[in-house]
Amino acid sequence: MRLMTIAMGSVFLVLLTINLFLLSSAPIGRAKIANTFIRSEWPSDDIPLRHKVFAIPKGYNAPQQVHITQGDYDGKAVIISWVTPEEPGSSKVQYGKSEHEYDLSAEGTWIDYTFGKYKSGYIHHCLLAGLEYSTEYFYKIGAGESAREFWFQTPPKIEPDAAYTFGIVGDLGQTFNSLSTLEHYMQSGGQAVLFVGDLSYADAYRDNGIGIRWDSWGRFVERSTAYQPWIWSAGNHDIDYMPNLGEIHPFKSYIKRYPTPFLASGSTDPLWYAIRRASAHIIVLSSYSPFVTYTPQWIWLRQELSKVNREQTPWLFVVMHVPMYSSNDVHFMEGESMRAAFESWFVQYKVDLIFAGHVHAYERSYRISNIRNDVSTSECFPVLDKSAPVYITVGDGGNQEGLAGKFRDPQPNYSAFREASYGHSILEIKNRTHSIYRWFRNDDDKEVATDSVVFLNQYWQAIRGGED
Ligand SMILES: *[C@@H]1O[C@H](CO)[C@@H](O)[C@H](O)[C@H]1NC(C)=O
Numbered sequence: 001m002r003l004m005t006i007a008m009g010s011v012f013l014v015l016l017t018i019n020l021f022l023l024s025s026a027p028i029g030r031a032k033i034a035n036t037f038i039r040s041e042w043p044s045d046d047i048p049l050r051h052k053v054f055a056i057p058k059g060y061n062a063p064q065q066v067h068i069t070q071g072d073y074d075g076k077a078v079i080i081s082w083v084t085p086e087e088p089g090s091s092k093v094q095y096g097k098s099e100h101e102y103d104l105s106a107e108g109t110w111i112d113y114t115f116g117k118y119k120s121g122y123i124h125h126c127l128l129a130g131l132e133y134s135t136e137y138f139y140k141i142g143a144g145e146s147a148r149e150f151w152f153q154t155p156p157k158i159e160p161d162a163a164y165t166f167g168i169v170g171d172l173g174q175t176f177n178s179l180s181t182l183e184h185y186m187q188s189g190g191q192a193v194l195f196v197g198d199l200s201y202a203d204a205y206r207d208n209g210i211g212i213r214w215d216s217w218g219r220f221v222e223r224s225t226a227y228q229p230w231i232w233s234a235g236n237h238d239i240d241y242m243p244n245l246g247e248i249h250p251f252k253s254y255i256k257r258y259p260t261p262f263l264a265s266g267s268t269d270p271l272w273y274a275i276r277r278a279s280a281h282i283i284v285l286s287s288y289s290p291f292v293t294y295t296p297q298w299i300w301l302r303q304e305l306s307k308v309n310r311e312q313t314p315w316l317f318v319v320m321h322v323p324m325y326s327s328n329d330v331h332f333m334e335g336e337s338m339r340a341a342f343e344s345w346f347v348q349y350k351v352d353l354i355f356a357g358h359v360h361a362y363e364r365s366y367r368i369s370n371i372r373n374d375v376s377t378s379e380c381f382p383v384l385d386k387s388a389p390v391y392i393t394v395g396d397g398g399n400q401e402g403l404a405g406k407f408r409d410p411q412p413n414y415s416a417f418r419e420a421s422y423g424h425s426i427l428e429i430k431n432r433t434h435s436i437y438r439w440f441r442n443d444d445d446k447e448v449a450t451d452s453v454v455f456l457n458q459y460w461q462a463i464r465g466g467e468d
Pocket residue numbers: 366368381382383384413414
């Protein structure tokens with residue numbers, strides 16, 4: 001595995017050099033890339049429940065589906081969540097800075113819920129607050145023979161040159177393609193995941209199957225989510241609006257299972273919130289909650305954008321489910337309503353990157369905007385705009401719906417790179433000015449041109465009258 005990483009590393013260096021060259025010789029490179037590569041893929045069926053990736057941990061009432069997320073605004077807290085199947089048991093987390101020695105503990109709470117006839121296990125959430133930055137913590141949950149131990153690393157303190165590596169994963173589901181994405185992600189050095197929505201795809205099932213597949217997904221992703229925070233955003237497959245089962249509260253399963261630190265950013269809803277981590281300010285939006293003028297999400301976003309301090313956190317990212325720019329036939333223009341609502345703010349505040357999922361393919365745009373339109377002139381097409389974000393769609397996690405293989409032809413001029421393969425992205429922030437971005441196709445131990453770009457920070461660029 002180590003060898004493979006090194007091999008991939010050198011391929012990557014070559015690619016990076018080429019891209020650096022392209023970037024410097026053609027400032028706004030107009031070479032559009034539409035890779036027609038189609039890798040051999042596994043069928044898109046979900047992995048059978050009896051498979052070992054869903055194994056139930058040994059021991060009576062052993063904690064399962066362990067996952068962590070950032071628990072506050074600035075990265076000094078973590079929410080630890082898990083499920084006990086037989087009885088509530090303890091909601092306590094023991095933790096500390098050395099392995100097996102837990103000098104600290106925190107008490108959490110548990111909840112359960114029903115979904116139609118399905119009855120969930122006991123879902124525990126426990127906040128560990130007041131953590132030190134850049135520190136490895138070990139933690140233990142459960143009791144006696146059934147206890148389980150994990151660890152995580154806190155981020156560096158909020159500081160403009162803090163280096164940090166994010167992974168971007170979306171539309172994951174629970175197929176063998178999903179497993180491949182997860183395993184590739186875990187080899188690529190990401191320290192936290194920006195998850196762009198559509199977690200389990202449990203909504204494809206009926207009756208009890210829906211809850212059972214939320215549970216199996218929790219066990220499936222635990223190999224990563226127990227050890228590093230996944231920053232959640234919700235997609236359409238997380239809505240679970242099923243009046244036929246009497247389930248009329250959208251996002252019930254998602255919200256019960258995947259808490260977010262929304263209160264810390266003054267949000268009134270777990271579906272949209274913001275966190276700061278290392279040198280990044282990350283805004284999570286909900287594509288499926290009201291967002292037009294004067295709605296709670298709109299009011300909150302306006303407030304949050306005005307709070308962003310680029311001197312402290314130069315990197316500004318937005319995470320949402322439905323892409324505002326995509327040239328795929330599937331879900332074409334579904335993001336138009338949110339684009340109309342928010343795009344001018346994203347340009348005004350010089351957002352660096354906007355990550356989305358939903359479309360089961362990969363695509364990256366140029367820095368473009370389409371904000372001149374008013375209904376009296378109908379001047380409505382994307383133009384190059386150096387203040388605008390780059391839009392990246394990473395809906396290629398590998399769920400049971402398969403790939404969105406058909407892009408619009410010809411490739412529109414706002415689209416810089418697109419390919420219908422499964423994969424994930426990595427964004428390596430180096431300092432306040434430079435970050436290295438890469439998209440990995442799942443089978444990438446070969447020399448194939450995955451996408452890689454050096455992004456210069458939009459704020460520092462503007463201050464220095466940058467060349468991008
Ligand atoms: C796309 O092409 C149109 C027509 O040539 C042009 O007006 C527009 O500026 C171009 N947009 C981008 C993003 O290059």
